[in-house]
Amino acid sequence: MSHTQHAETWKQLKDHLPQWVTESKAHTSDGHVASYIPELANAPADVLGICIMDTEGNISVAGESDFRFTLQSISKVFTLILALMDNGEEIVFSKVGMEPTGDDFNSMLKLELVEPGIPFNPLINAGAIAISSLIAGSNPTEQVERILHFFRDIAHNPSLEINQSVFRSESDTAHRNRSLAYFLKDNGVLDREVDDVLHVYFSHCSVEVNCTDLARMALVLAHNGVDPIRNQRLIPRRFVQIAKTFMFTCGMYNASGEFAMNVGLPAKSGVSGSILTMVPGQYGIGLVGPALNRKGNSTAGVHLLGTLSQEFDWSLF
Amino acid sequence: MSHTQHAETWKQLKDHLPQWVTESKAHTSDGHVASYIPELANAPADVLGICIMDTEGNISVAGESDFRFTLQSISKVFTLILALMDNGEEIVFSKVGMEPTGDDFNSMLKLELVEPGIPFNPLINAGAIAISSLIAGSNPTEQVERILHFFRDIAHNPSLEINQSVFRSESDTAHRNRSLAYFLKDNGVLDREVDDVLHVYFSHCSVEVNCTDLARMALVLAHNGVDPIRNQRLIPRRFVQIAKTFMFTCGMYNASGEFAMNVGLPAKSGVSGSILTMVPGQYGIGLVGPALNRKGNSTAGVHLLGTLSQEFDWSLF
Amino acid sequence: MSHTQHAETWKQLKDHLPQWVTESKAHTSDGHVASYIPELANAPADVLGICIMDTEGNISVAGESDFRFTLQSISKVFTLILALMDNGEEIVFSKVGMEPTGDDFNSMLKLELVEPGIPFNPLINAGAIAISSLIAGSNPTEQVERILHFFRDIAHNPSLEINQSVFRSESDTAHRNRSLAYFLKDNGVLDREVDDVLHVYFSHCSVEVNCTDLARMALVLAHNGVDPIRNQRLIPRRFVQIAKTFMFTCGMYNASGEFAMNVGLPAKSGVSGSILTMVPGQYGIGLVGPALNRKGNSTAGVHLLGTLSQEFDWSLF
Amino acid sequence: MSHTQHAETWKQLKDHLPQWVTESKAHTSDGHVASYIPELANAPADVLGICIMDTEGNISVAGESDFRFTLQSISKVFTLILALMDNGEEIVFSKVGMEPTGDDFNSMLKLELVEPGIPFNPLINAGAIAISSLIAGSNPTEQVERILHFFRDIAHNPSLEINQSVFRSESDTAHRNRSLAYFLKDNGVLDREVDDVLHVYFSHCSVEVNCTDLARMALVLAHNGVDPIRNQRLIPRRFVQIAKTFMFTCGMYNASGEFAMNVGLPAKSGVSGSILTMVPGQYGIGLVGPALNRKGNSTAGVHLLGTLSQEFDWSLF
Structure with a gap:
């Protein structure tokens, strides 16, 4: 043009x-x-x-x-990118697939039905939880810091913060996400502890913009x-x-x-x-x-x- | 005869x-x-x-x-009976169904696919977890005490105890059961906290006989x-x-x-x-x-x- | 007593x-x-x-x-028995399983999801269609004759007949049963032609009593x-x-x-x-x-x- | 460029x-x-x-x-286009959806599990069969003629023909496609007869190029x-x-x-x-x-x- x-x-x-x-x-x-x-x-x-x-x-x-x-699922795009930058394609795509699912975003059907039981893609909840576990950092606090830093850089806005009341609200009520995370843990998809991974996941979903x-x-x-x-x-x-x-x-x-x-x-x-x-x-x-x-x-x-x-x-x- | x-x-x-x-x-x-x-x-x-x-x-x-x-799934028969004695049929069968599933004992498919999302019967894992939450008692310790007391009475053996190393082993590794329990919690099947319910569940599975x-x-x-x-x-x-x-x-x-x-x-x-x-x-x-x-x-x-x-x-x- | x-x-x-x-x-x-x-x-x-x-x-x-x-699904009990008398247990249970399904009687889910893709039991539609193909006889007419003869013998009523208008009505509208039968044919469950098997199936469902x-x-x-x-x-x-x-x-x-x-x-x-x-x-x-x-x-x-x-x-x- | x-x-x-x-x-x-x-x-x-x-x-x-x-599934792109030209978007998308499925191309799971039981998209087998039924023409021969004419026009090759031995081979062995088609018929997706629709479907899959x-x-x-x-x-x-x-x-x-x-x-x-x-x-x-x-x-x-x-x-x- x-x-x-x-x-x-x-x-x-x-x-x-x-x-x-x-x-x-x-x-x-x-x-x-x-x-x-x-x-x-x-x-x-x-x-x-x-x-x-x-x-x-x-x-x-x-x-x-x-x-x-709050960013909610939009954050999944950027944690995916950060996980790719931290780990490379090979590791990331050993934990999540590349295909659309046709199921609800919080569905567990394909985790149970389709070998090898990894999330079909990184944008459904199961996939995004798997991605949260791949962000570099020796503990959840460090991981969240790195994510925030990355989001601020992309948005060119150093004042981006986590909305704590949304974070707490998500964390308190997300039984289905906990269910997904434990299923992934059982399938060997998560190397970190479920509570830690979900802390990271709820944190990046709660970034306010x-x-x-x-x-x-x-x-x-x-x-x-x-x-x-x-x-x-x-x-x-x-x-x-x-x-x-x-x-x-x-x-x-x-x-x-x-x-x-x-x-x-x-x-x-x-x-x-x-x-x-x-x-x-x-x-x-x-x-x-x-x-x-x-x-x-x-x-x-x-x-x-x-x-x-x-x-x-x-x-x- | x-x-x-x-x-x-x-x-x-x-x-x-x-x-x-x-x-x-x-x-x-x-x-x-x-x-x-x-x-x-x-x-x-x-x-x-x-x-x-x-x-x-x-x-x-x-x-x-x-x-x-350890009793493992055999315990489910007796916790079902105790839950019936504690609550009556109507309450118990508002939380679990009466039908065989045809799926694996730890399957989550029907919880997601079949309304109203309650376990099909009390002998699959999901159903037995729901039953564990129905045992009377103001806290998990009290619930486990009552279960142990009941099991000892039925077995006419006052020395029945929980095998603590099996209990710990189950509790540490049962990611799939945690996944099931959180799914049930999300579907409104469990009134108690997931950790408390699972404490009761792993306890009765670990009774040694x-x-x-x-x-x-x-x-x-x-x-x-x-x-x-x-x-x-x-x-x-x-x-x-x-x-x-x-x-x-x-x-x-x-x-x-x-x-x-x-x-x-x-x-x-x-x-x-x-x-x-x-x-x-x-x-x-x-x-x-x-x-x-x-x-x-x-x-x-x-x-x-x-x-x-x-x-x-x-x-x- | x-x-x-x-x-x-x-x-x-x-x-x-x-x-x-x-x-x-x-x-x-x-x-x-x-x-x-x-x-x-x-x-x-x-x-x-x-x-x-x-x-x-x-x-x-x-x-x-x-x-x-008309007998409808009740006939399935007696065609199962006749198929057992004609073939023995081993052959019959190579074509149908022994387990309840938890799914609707005309469901196709487990045929697609559970290896080896045979009906879970002989009383769901898929299973009864498989059983119809096992009744001895060199053609559908002979098979139906044998079934009628058997039913009359059990009922001690030589005048049992197929209700032809029900038979035609079933045959004309049973798209789902045709779908099931072709699925079974594809999975190698039916040795006979689909139309022939369904002729037998609709016939025994339409016996009037x-x-x-x-x-x-x-x-x-x-x-x-x-x-x-x-x-x-x-x-x-x-x-x-x-x-x-x-x-x-x-x-x-x-x-x-x-x-x-x-x-x-x-x-x-x-x-x-x-x-x-x-x-x-x-x-x-x-x-x-x-x-x-x-x-x-x-x-x-x-x-x-x-x-x-x-x-x-x-x-x- | x-x-x-x-x-x-x-x-x-x-x-x-x-x-x-x-x-x-x-x-x-x-x-x-x-x-x-x-x-x-x-x-x-x-x-x-x-x-x-x-x-x-x-x-x-x-x-x-x-x-x-032979074109096989590639033909589905062009029958979709012809169906759109014959019927417009509204009618076509009342019979098939717009979403990827994550399931196998010949899967029937979502037809049974997801209301309203129409194929998720026109490129899986179920969807393409539904599309075949939408091609204008008073009978299968006319429909196939119109498809061939359209394909020849797009390819600018008037000599495109159906490979008859492939057509027969498909028609004789496609039990799974028949199963799909009868399921669609049962769900009210097909207005024409199953055999006619499949004749059209196998024909356009068998065009040689x-x-x-x-x-x-x-x-x-x-x-x-x-x-x-x-x-x-x-x-x-x-x-x-x-x-x-x-x-x-x-x-x-x-x-x-x-x-x-x-x-x-x-x-x-x-x-x-x-x-x-x-x-x-x-x-x-x-x-x-x-x-x-x-x-x-x-x-x-x-x-x-x-x-x-x-x-x-x-x-x-």
Whole structure:
């Protein structure tokens, strides 16, 4: 795309974004805020906010773009990358597979039914728990420190912190995740203690951000691991390639195929109603809309990305 | 059966038992001692011992009948009965179902796939864990005390104790059982804390007995809840009926149907290679043979019971 | 039981049966007539009829005991027996297993998930289809002739015939059974052609009887293969033992465990609302009540058998 | 890419292709020719051929590029497109879903376990059978005619025909596909008769092609539905977008994720050892190597595409 074309697109984006957000906001009423973690259940259902960031760090925002939320499953993309940087592909893919599952994100069926009993991919809960155990560090505190440091670096925001009340809420109620973790321990997938691994897992799920943080993190992926604003490589390209492939095939839970067809961009959603996506080579995008559809994705957020993708022909295919 | 007939059968039993045990002992080499709990893996593979007790407390023993072992899954029959005595049928069957599963004893498939996500029956691990949580007592110590007291009463042996090294071994390695328990907790099946419930569960699995203890416990079931030696009712008849029905339909893991067809008696096996069974109205039977077949039952023990059932036409059908 | 005792029980049975039937009939409104085979959907929902036959052929009947219906799944017990008589245990149990499944009667899950992909038992649809292929005969017509001949002999009723409109209705609509049969063919379970096997299967399901026929057939099983009225052995005892064991562990679909606990007799139900059961050594029992509960068994029929079992203490345990 | 760059790439491709084919051919010995359809089992295991076609119709070939084979599962991409052209998205996606399954291509698990019991996507066997029933035509012959006409048009080859001996071989042995089709019929997914639908399905799987045909078909997809050589739109862009998305997320059976990570192009494989893939906007690629890996994809073919993707940086991410 030429410089002039980019400038035109950007202007159009800035001009129309508020209106598109308003239109999509109507869809917040089709969904429900996640209730299984008490602290998440407090989120206002009618919020929708978005931030789009270009190569030079210009941002286009609309809606409640200052709304703060926790990364939840979006963190899985970056812990995967960190685990790859810490261990290399061979070790990581001895603990998790590369395939979509077709099952619920917290399902245990394939762990019991399909040899060798490792999680099918790193973006389902079982896989992300396995990944948490692979982050370097001699103890959970060190692991969490390294993750926080990495997230802050990618987001270029040294003030990112763990939301302690969300962390406690998750930790207190996540019986299913404990069940998954002990199953993995039994299958020989986890080398560390279950409690330690879950401490790391709940910690990175509870990192608090806003849409601008997400957009900056996405921008680094959109540029294959280089932060284009600082012009600095933060992640080896191959690991970004791996991450984006997983985002495309399994990033939106059991609606990943539908999203790929209707939006066509690598994306990852979280149960906080957040979505991180990108236009490869161009923009980083972060949004939040806590009301979720049946598949666990932000109703208004998916609608808004559908509009944007169609307007600007962003689909990869 | 007349008194004379009984005396004849008993004589024949006493006379031939050693020879039948010798014949069945050859089958110990077809199986393998359970290895998933380290403390069990130490059991000698070639042991086979049996004790048969009649209504007056006479016993017929053969093989290594003094060999000591832990109850393991056999305990589930008696915790079920105690839970029924503590809570009644309605509460117990709101937490566990009444049906065989066709799945492995430690499977989680049906908990995820079949509404309302309660264990199919109280003899699979998930069901027995749910039952452990139902034993009356204000804390795990009290619950274990009550269980021990009940087991001692049924076995008429006040010296029954928990084998602490087996208990520790189970507790340290039972990741799969923890996984099951947290899944149950998530499904709302357990009112108590997982760690507390598992403490109770591992405790009753680790009660140490010998074949004579098993035979006495079985004798009470054979007489519908009355200890015929003391002529004392220990269990309401209805709860024995429930227990025996489960033993017949699901007592021998995924070989319960085969055992019902070839032996035809209510029975429960444990991973220690033990089997408790009975001839209704007549004998209580306890045996142990640590080498297990693929389905988890004592190879030599199943063979020996097949011989006895055929010789004396013990099958219920 | 002494002769006097028997006479007394029989009198009590005759006297009270009409009243118990009236009481149980109220439960017909809790269920629904099977709708998946159009011809069955026509059955009146409020019917309840029963026939109990003693060793000398005396009968006690109540309700709509002349109501005619098709055997449906009850036929599976007798084709199993005939297949055993034609092939022996070894061949039969190379094609079907001996275990309850915990799955729906028409489930295909375990065929796909559990090696070697044979039906878990002969009373689920997949198993009964496998059994149909084992009936001797050089073609389906011959096989059906042999089955009819056998059923007539057991029922001592030479006029038993296939209800052709039910047969056609089943054959036209049984896509799921065809799916099962082709799966079995693919797994190497069926040596004959699928269409031929299903012709046999639908034929024996469509044999029309009344409660007295069922009671007579049950009586033969109650007496281990001997028709006590003619004093003639019709089935080797071992095969009756096998059949009764299956009836006890899997005869009432996924409510077999519950039925075993609450009634405690070997039984087989059919989707026509029929139930065949027996008091071993004593009575043959046939009943029909087309309104089915969620598990596929006659609501009123199960209730009536519960009453009878409790009144006369018929439970095996 | 500039014209000069293209010319350079093309030259490099032509120059090195024979050597890369030779290198990849070594991997034919790691796999096995499909044996479940007798006619396919005859294919020579050591064949590897490829054709790459550019926008102007120039081709670069290497290996046994004249080898003839049947489309098998590759046909599913084009019947999906034709069904979309015949019915529109709404009708098509009422019969099949949009999600990867994580199960085997011929699995029936999700049809039984996941409401509403429709195939998860159009590229697994169940989904492709459902799609076959949606092709317009008043009878199977007409449907097959329309499919052949469409395939010939896309391949720009009027001589494409059905290989009748493969068709017969498939039709005679495809018990599992019949099982799938009857299950779909039972679930209300198929409006036509099972035999008719399967006639259509086996027919389009049996269309015989060579690598050049595949490359031309792929070229049309690479150019979003326009044949760039004739400069003629053959398929609406949206339907190509849908097809390519499915190819990326589920085109390579249960190794689709791995292929997406290591090759990064939309692709579809067939059990004949064929793969159709493309470099979007540039090349159409067809290859064949009958020796398959455990997941059902050509071992040598996957290796060769990995080499090409790395050499020319073709991965989408």
